[in-house]
Amino acid sequence: MTIRRIWLGASLALAVAGAAPAHAETHGNALIESVQVRESLVVLNGKPFRVGEHTAIAGKGNKRLTLAELPSTDRGATMDQAAVYYEADDETQGAPLLYRLELTGAVPR
Secondary structure (H helix, E strand, C coil): CHHHHHHHHHHHHHHHCCCCCCCEEEEEEEEEEEECCCCCCCEECCCEEEEEEEEEEHHHHHHHHHHHCCCCCCCCCCCCEEEEEEEECCCCCCCEEEEEECCCCCCCC
């Protein structure tokens, strides 16, 4: 009975403490401010993200795009043209790695 209580107490303590997974993810809507093809970086809302070989980049109709084809506000794209949904690894050191980057066609309102 005491082992069960210890296990229950430890489980409860972890739940209350909100133990986070080792690799948390971040996601949301953003604007592409700049694209740096040579460095494989995309700046979303002022924060740089790395683009890897397995990053899924999609445009309208789920058409696959290359990094060089992405619109950005520094290249003259409108806010609606540069609006994206993204999913990335939430790394604490360096730029997070993008898993998915999808043009939405409109800034969320």
